[in-house]
Amino acid sequence: xxxxxxxxxxxxxxxxxxxxxxxxxxxxxxxxxxxxxxxxxxxxxxxxxxxxxxxxxxxxxxxxxxxxxxxxxxxxxxxxxxxxxxxxxxxxxxxxxxxxxxxxxxxxxxxxxxxxxxxxxxxxxxxxxxxxxxxxxxxxxxxxxxxxxxxxxxxxxxxxxxxxxxxxxxxxxxxxxxxxxxxxxxxxxxxxxxxxxxxxxxxxxxxxxxxxxxxxxxxxxxxxxxxxxxxxxxxxxxxxxxxx
Ligand SMILES: Nc1ncnc2c1ncn2[C@@H]1O[C@H](COP(=O)(O)OP(=O)(O)OP(=O)(O)O)[C@@H](O)[C@H]1O
Ligand SMILES: Nc1ccn([C@H]2C[C@H](O)[C@@H](COP(=O)(O)O)O2)c(=O)n1
Numbered sequence: 001x002x003x004x005x006x007x008x009x010x011x012x013x014x015x016x017x018x019x020x021x022x023x024x025x026x027x028x029x030x031x032x033x034x035x036x037x038x039x040x041x042x043x044x045x046x047x048x049x050x051x052x053x054x055x056x057x058x059x060x061x062x063x064x065x066x067x068x069x070x071x072x073x074x075x076x077x078x079x080x081x082x083x084x085x086x087x088x089x090x091x092x093x094x095x096x097x098x099x100x101x102x103x104x105x106x107x108x109x110x111x112x113x114x115x116x117x118x119x120x121x122x123x124x125x126x127x128x129x130x131x132x133x134x135x136x137x138x139x140x141x142x143x144x145x146x147x148x149x150x151x152x153x154x155x156x157x158x159x160x161x162x163x164x165x166x167x168x169x170x171x172x173x174x175x176x177x178x179x180x181x182x183x184x185x186x187x188x189x190x191x192x193x194x195x196x197x198x199x200x201x202x203x204x205x206x207x208x209x210x211x212x213x214x215x216x217x218x219x220x221x222x223x224x225x226x227x228x229x230x231x232x233x234x235x236x237x238x239x240x241x242x243x244x
Contacts, residue, residue, distance in 0.1 A: 019144035025050075025243075026140055027236055028153040028161035030208045033195045034174030035167045036220050036228055037149040043225075044147055044232045045094035046057040051143040052094035055150035058132050059123045061088050062111035065101050066122060067114075073121040073186070080127030088135070091142055113186070116194045120201035124150075129205060133157055147236075152206035154215045162239045165232060166211040171196060 010148045022093070031037050038054055045052035062083045066073060091098040099107045109115070122128050136157050140146055148157065154164040169177070172185040178195050179186060186194070203209065211217050216235065 011082050017133070023144050023238060024162075025156050025236070026146045026161035027147040027163040027165070027232075028158045028164045029147065029149040029167050029232070030151055030154045030206075030215075031149075031169075032174065032199045032208055033169035033193060033202075034178040035169045036177070036225070037167055039225065040167065040220070040228050040232060041147045041149040042094045042097075047229065047233055048147070048235075048236055049145070050094070051092035051146040052097075053090070053092055053136065053139055053146055053148040054097065055136050055145070055148060055153065056100050056119075057090060057097070057110060058088065058136065058191075059119050060115050061090070061099050061101050062086055062128060062132065063115050063119045063122045064110050066224055068104075076125050076127070079122055079125045080131075080195070083122065083125070083128035083131050086131070090139075092139060092146065094147075113190070113194065116198065120198055123202055124205045126205075151202060151208040155212050156206065159212075162169045162243075163236050164212075164215040164236065166208070166215050166217050167228075167232075168209075168217060168219050168221075173221045217221070 022082075027041075027044075029037055029041050038056070042052050042054075044050075046169050063073075064090075066082050071078045073079060087102045089098075089100045097107060098105065099110060107241055133156060136148065136150075136153075140148055148161075149167075149234055150157070154161065154166065173197055174195055175191055179191050182191075199209075218228065218231055223231065
């Protein structure tokens with residue numbers, strides 16, 4: 001498993017070390033905010049010995065960069081130009097996530113509420129998306145065995161993935177989980193903005209509320225965290241078994 005992938009925004013080439021088709025097993029997971037994508041996919045990847053790609057972290061890092069460069073997020077052309085120059089690296093080690101922009105380690109900073117509230121302005125920019133989607137495809141190609149999660153992985157980034165899952169949960173469960181995750185620091189209105197309002201904005205760029213053809217729905221509303229991880233890993237093991 002590769003621990004770190006440099007995301008070049010300036011080339012489309014498939015890296016020379018890309019694995020053979022027979023060694024590829026891509027697990028694509030999409031879903032709304034707070035459904036458990038990051039935590040469940042990271043745990044499943046660690047259990048399976050797979051790489052892990054958090055594509056949301058890439059949109060968050062792009063937003064952090066735009067803010068640092070004082071780019072007007074309301075100016076789509078300026079955002080597109082900035083993201084095309086984004087010097088981003090993201091680790092694919094499920095046990096150790098590191099995101100850097102140039103020399104800056106932004107792993108913690110990209111989780112702050114300011115970024116959560118502004119990230120949709122970058123994520124709904126078509127040119128910015130094209131740059132990040134190309135980078136995500138290169139990382140997936142290079143990894144071979146990888147769990148990648150986001151909003152458009154099953155449909156746009158890796159529609160040919162061997163395992164495709166839409167991870168859902170009720171709005172009530174998602175708000176409760178996010179509230180607990182943030183240690184009860186957010187008032188109900190701030191939580192709604194960060195979870196439900198963000199979903200509404202992000203829906204303009206991709207459909208992550210309905211499963212596309214061939215995508216299985218995993219509803220975690222009434223499942224524990226461990227049961228959800230188990231459900232995902234068992235689907236992957238089934239796919240592995242079917243190939244051998
Ligand atoms: N089945 C579950 N039962 C209980 N808690 C869960 C479950 N799945 C995830 N969680 C918890 O819910 C919280 C939110 O999960 P997570 O951050 O993985 O969601 P997400 O879908 O990646 O959200 P976002 O897209 O906003 O980043 C975490 O604290 C996680 O541990
Ligand atoms: N494939 C993706 C991944 C993420 N986004 C957007 C949607 C979110 O607002 C933002 C941050 O993602 P999160 O960390 O909350 O999973 O990025 C997207 O549009 N496509």
